[in-house]
Amino acid sequence: LLVDLDVVEKNIQKMAEYCKARGINLRPHAKIYKAAPVFAWKQIQAGAVGITVAKLSEAEVLAGGGIKDILIANQVVGERKIRRLVNLACYTDIKVAVDNLDNVRQIAQMAVEIDTTVGVLVEVNIGNNRCGVEPEGMTLEFVRQILGLKGIKFRGLMGYDGHLAFHEDQDERFRLSTECYRRLVATRDVLLNAGIDVEIVTGGGTNTYRSAGQVKGLTELQLGTYIFNDTTYFDAGLQEFGCALSVLCTVISRPQRPGAENEAILDIGRKGISTIYGFPRVKSLQGEIYSMPQEHSRLRILDPQVNLKVGDQVELWVGDANGTVNFYDSLYAMRGDRVEGVWDLPGRGKIT
């Protein structure tokens, strides 16, 4: 797995500048790079206020890497995990999403036991229909029930419009996403009108950052994929961010059967490249991947000038950065043709 550092740094800079110009905080999502602190620090250096993660185990990795402000944009449930969560809160400004009263009470109780406080953001369902309390009145009622608890501190609201990420009509995506985040801000207004302070209103995803970014009242964006981008996001309208991730494969066979003159077999299959959005695209030559079992890829060479030999290398663009990074324990950080480093992905496999 290769990452183009020049592209990464441009992507980080571009999003940092966008947020600065909009006057909105940026809290990049580290799930895309499986919580590798090296990328988080690059984002913070460019102005990010903190980091978002999907899982408690990723938060632990980042806290261990020195990140001091972490949002777990997900529910942390059960005694064993909450114990880990409150421990983390002793040395990191940790915020966790909540949408269930028993869960909040358990967090509060276990935090009190070790004399710490955990920040909580109430997740509001703004249309994604996954986790989250229903907006406005239901959220107000929920917040009222947790406001008095010791051991937790209500920090604000979170919402996500993941159901719109790949909406094909970009104008419609913008309109619907704007509506979603207005609903989140309307919910904040209900709380404000009830005299409840709401410090953070957070949401957004790379594919709707332009809509989320212009909704007044949202205080921060939690964007992930933009740092690497991938061909799927690129094709879905994210052309302002370069694709940074590729996989370097080796030709292991040149079939000699009649009709297969332009075919080559590569040594990496679905166990090393996520295909949930389709086959990867060929970067290093004119060609296409037309079949991928678990351990191999079948390549059709489209440029008659190219004569690949067994042992030659072929570079493939990653079509699903999120899923592909999760296959690798480390990646090669490239500066042009030079390897600048081999960087650990310490959160790989931390899926709960």
Next chain:
Amino acid sequence: LLVDLDVVEKNIQKMAEYCKARGINLRPHAKIYKAAPVFAWKQIQAGAVGITVAKLSEAEVLAGGGIKDILIANQVVGERKIRRLVNLACYTDIKVAVDNLDNVRQIAQMAVEIDTTVGVLVEVNIGNNRCGVEPEGMTLEFVRQILGLKGIKFRGLMGYDGHLAFHEDQDERFRLSTECYRRLVATRDVLLNAGIDVEIVTGGGTNTYRSAGQVKGLTELQLGTYIFNDTTYFDAGLQEFGCALSVLCTVISRPQRPGAENEAILDIGRKGISTIYGFPRVKSLQGEIYSMPQEHSRLRILDPQVNLKVGDQVELWVGDANGTVNFYDSLYAMRGDRVEGVWDLPGRGKIT
């Protein structure tokens, strides 16, 4: 990730007995369990003659685990990997698939340099159209060119009918697969008629073991998935093997929006369960997974008696054992409800 040891042991026993009754050797494929020696040893204890792997890196794991007879059913190319291969051959009976003359010459030369010998099996394309030399005359010509080389020893032929694995008509699958392996045996006959000794004729996959197993002249079967099975193979006609792999998820949210009374959100998504054959099936209750982003699963509960709370656990059958095992560094070996061990999957991520 959980594995049901009673089911695994029954599956191992059943396939061992099948092969014994047919008088054919069994060389189970370790890619399904990412070369964890504990499973390989169970298979060898039940009578397997050796182990098959997909990648050199998996062979290294098994050799380190004490397995003495390993087939790399794939091409190993390039100087760096061949150096590792010939080192492995110094202390293990290693056999590697070949289909390219330059590659064989390089293996031979590097083996001679350190005074060892690598066994080679010529891969024959019997219809899968991936790697492999074309059958009969082309293979004879290829074998003649490598027979005299020092540093390698020609051990026989390999073929695979992976293109038929999920052929929907089971009778047709049987017929076509039988044809494929007859082509492999016909190629052996061409070599025998030319006075060339062919010790091993190897092939097969779990989904065509019944056809491959009854082709006279095949000396061994290299079957993988049968040890765990999964719902996809089970549905495709492999009902004689029990499904052994499941993933234990936790309910992290019970949405309260109208109409979602029977829905629950689980904490594991596509980063922990391979969905290349569709969503996983629910094992522990009547329900269905109807959506899976990277970090979550959406569950619809179909039994009105079930009232899941946040923190409750839900067990999902694995639909793609091969891809799912590759997400985990270890698995829980279950004997009924007891954890008998937490076993490493040391080949996880070894994809080249």
